[in-house]
Amino acid sequence: MVRSDFDLHGKVTVITGASSGIGTAIARRFAAAGSHIVLAARRELKLQELADALREGGSDPLTCTADVTNYQQVEGLIAAAIGRFGQVDILVNNAGNALARTVAESAPGDLDFQIDANLKGVCYGCRAVVPHMIERRQGQIINLGSICSLRHFPNYAAYVAAKWGVLGFSRSLYEEVREFGIRVNVLCPAAVNTPWADLAGAELPWPQEERLQPEDLAEMALFCVAAPARVQIDTMVAWPICEPTI
Ligand SMILES: NC(=O)c1ccc[n+]([C@@H]2O[C@H](COP(=O)([O-])OP(=O)(O)OC[C@H]3O[C@@H](n4cnc5c(N)ncnc54)[C@H](OP(=O)(O)O)[C@@H]3O)[C@@H](O)[C@H]2O)c1
Numbered sequence: 001m002v003r004s005d006f007d008l009h010g011k012v013t014v015i016t017g018a019s020s021g022i023g024t025a026i027a028r029r030f031a032a033a034g035s036h037i038v039l040a041a042r043r044e045l046k047l048q049e050l051a052d053a054l055r056e057g058g059s060d061p062l063t064c065t066a067d068v069t070n071y072q073q074v075e076g077l078i079a080a081a082i083g084r085f086g087q088v089d090i091l092v093n094n095a096g097n098a099l100a101r102t103v104a105e106s107a108p109g110d111l112d113f114q115i116d117a118n119l120k121g122v123c124y125g126c127r128a129v130v131p132h133m134i135e136r137r138q139g140q141i142i143n144l145g146s147i148c149s150l151r152h153f154p155n156y157a158a159y160v161a162a163k164w165g166v167l168g169f170s171r172s173l174y175e176e177v178r179e180f181g182i183r184v185n186v187l188c189p190a191a192v193n194t195p196w197a198d199l200a201g202a203e204l205p206w207p208q209e210e211r212l213q214p215e216d217l218a219e220m221a222l223f224c225v226a227a228p229a230r231v232q233i234d235t236m237v238a239w240p241i242c243e244p245t246i
Pocket residue numbers: 016017018019020021022023040041042043044046066067068069094095096097117118144145146147188189190191192193194195196197199
C-alpha cells in the first residue's frame with residue numbers, strides 16, 4: 001500500500017509547527033509530492049527560511065504566523081489557506097511542546113502550557129477546518145499524538161494527559177465525520193530526533209542518530225494520505241529500535 005511516488009498535485013496541506021522538526025519534514029515531503037503547502041508556527045523567520053527552501057524546489061508555499069493556543073489565530077490560518085488556494089485537503093495538527101517535571105514541581109502555568117498547545121491546539125485546528133471539509137465532503141486530518149497517547153510516564157503527566165486527549169478527541173471526531181469521507185489519523189511516535197527533547201528538558205538516553213528521524217514521520221503521514229479512500233488508519237505507532245517497547 002506504500003506509494004512513495006504518491007502524487008499530491010492539486011491538494012492543499014496546512015501544517016502547524018512547521019518551523020521545526022517533524023512539521024518541517026512533513027512540509028518538505030508533501031511539497032516534494034506536489035501539494036500546495038501552508039506553513040504555520042509562531043516563528044515567522046523560521047517559516048520564511050523554510051518557504052524560501054521550498055520555493056527553490058518549485059513549490060509555492062504560504063506562511064502564516066499563528067499560535068495554536070489562540071482560536072482566532074487558528075481560524076485565521078484556515079481562512080488564509082482557503083483564501084490563497086481555495087481549499088484545505090489535509091490539515092496536520094503537529095505543533096506541540098513538553099516540560100519534563102513532576103506535577104509537584106510544575107507551576108500551574110506549566111500545566112496550561114502543555115495542555116493548551118498539545119490538546120487545545122489540536123481541538124482548535126479540527127474545529128476550524130471541519131465545517132469546510134464537511135462542505136466539500138472530503139478531507140484528512142493528521143494529528144500528532146505520541147507514544148504518550150498510549151502509555152503513562154512520570155515527569156510528563158500533563159503532556160501524557162494532553163496526548164491521551166488527542167487520541168480520544170481524534171477518534172471521537174472521526175466518528176462524526178467519516179460519513180463525509182473525512183479521515184482522522186493519529187501518529188504516535190516514541191523518541192524522534194528533533195529539538196523537542198532539549199526544549200522539554202527531557203534526558204533521553206538514546207543517541208540522536210538512532211532515534212526516529214523527522215523524515216520517518218513524514219513518510220508515516222504520507223502513508224496515511226496515500227491509503228485508498230476506504231482505509232481509515234486509526235493510529236500509527238513507531239519506535240526506534242534502540243528504545244525498548246516494554
Ligand atoms: N520529538 C519527539 O520525540 C516526539 C515524540 C512524540 C511526539 N512528538 C510530537 O511531535 C510534534 C512535533 O514535535 P517536534 O518533535 O517536531 O518538536 P519541535 O522540533 O520542538 O517542533 C515543535 C513545533 O511546534 C511549534 N509550536 C509549539 N508551540 C506552538 C504554539 N503554541 N503555536 C504554534 N506552534 C507551536 C513550534 O513552532 P514555533 O516555536 O515557531 O511556534 C515548532 O514548529 C509535537 O506535537 C510533539 O509533541 C514528538
